[in-house]
Amino acid sequence: MTQTLSSFTIIGGGFSGLSAAYDLARAGHKVTVLEADRYLGGLAGAFDTDGERLDRFYHHWFTNDLDVMGLIKDTGLTDDVVVQPTNTGVYYAGHFFKLSTPLDLLKFTALPFIDRIRLGVLTLRARHVKDWKALENETAADWLRKLGGKNVFRVVWEPLLAGKFGPYAEKISAVWFWNKLKLRGGSRGKGGEERLVYMKGSFARLAEATAAGIEKAGGKVMCNAPVTQITQLEDGRWRVAGPWGELDSDKVIATTALPLVADMLENWAAPEYLSSLRRIDYLANVCLVLQLDRSLSSTYWLNVNDPSFPFVGVIEHTNFENASSYGGNHIVYLSKYLPHTDALYQMNDQDILEFSLPYIQKMFPAFSRSWIRQYNVWKARWSQPVVEKHYSSLIPDQDSPYPGLHLCSMAQIYPEDRGTNYAIREGRKIAARLINK
Structure with a gap:
């Protein structure tokens, strides 16, 4: 059976857009990636220092982040991956506490001994949750209070929720917090120490190597190319436009924040669809x-x-x-x-x-x-x-109501939280689906 090749415009040069474009281009499709910024990688972009380049926003991977490891292998960067045990701590009431291993937890004197035990049991119970859908009706705050008690919540979890989500802290879904606990538990060595992964020379190297793979396969990657408008043409194809010009293609994959996609579609898409794209904070x-x-x-x-x-x-x-x-x-x-x-x-x-x-x-x-x-x-x-209760019902489908227009954004990663590993997973997944389709 002969595969029908299509042309794709990918909006966004973060890891979801680049990984989708990488697989589509290698499958023979005509692909163009448009990135608004002057650099690739999105939140994993880098800047120059006196030595190696450095991530703009701190980054690491967990040892169980298999999708990112797959892309690293495909782009030939495996030798530049470093796996290290790390020291984790907590600053509370003017004191520093080490919290890298189970033994550190027993020494966490910010809590009475019985609450240290409750905290340890809480993390174990959380990691053994199999059906995350059962947590969708609970907030993280209520769930953590129930599992560990009010004192553990007050000392350990409440400040972290407030620090991370501010005015949204009491609205955050238990699913979000469950996934954080599960992920960290799966990245530990034999002694219980947390082991994390870094790439020599910044994570941007992987983004740039992926872009080089796209171009080697015949695709095109453009920076400084913001998109202001997406329009469906009379023949069903798509036109993407910005200050740099315009580009027509058979299909579009938009990977930017959903409200930005709504802005690009503003002039012609149905109001209820635009509202759904703007619903997530x-x-x-x-x-x-x-x-x-x-x-x-x-x-x-x-x-x-x-x-x-x-x-x-x-x-x-x-x-x-x-x-x-x-x-x-x-x-x-x-x-x-x-x-x-x-x-x-x-x-x-x-x-x-x-x-x-x-x-x-x-x-x-x-x-x-x-x-x-x-x-x-x-x-x-x-x-x-902002991952609220019943978040799964807020996420728009990757296939929009308009044939040929697809979404693959960080807000659609669930029940996991957004991150480079899952961006790569979702980018490659949508590419595989559209290639097979």
């Missing part, structure tokens, strides 16, 4: 990246369980990847998820640094601004979909 992210002349601590990932501290996490990347990779600089990420209307999101880079310094100095009294060799601030408007 998104949080933005502000990420302050410090390049220091010395280390802040020995912890890689520090959860901040202090509601007075504006950042939900302090991630010292060079406690994972050696500082020698970055000209001897010690890399620290301070991350904050927040509504895009928040005052912090509106600040300029210098103001964000000045705002942050007193909090860093309070947490690490020895810290001095003289340690800072360089800093960068990165912002992402569409960083985290």
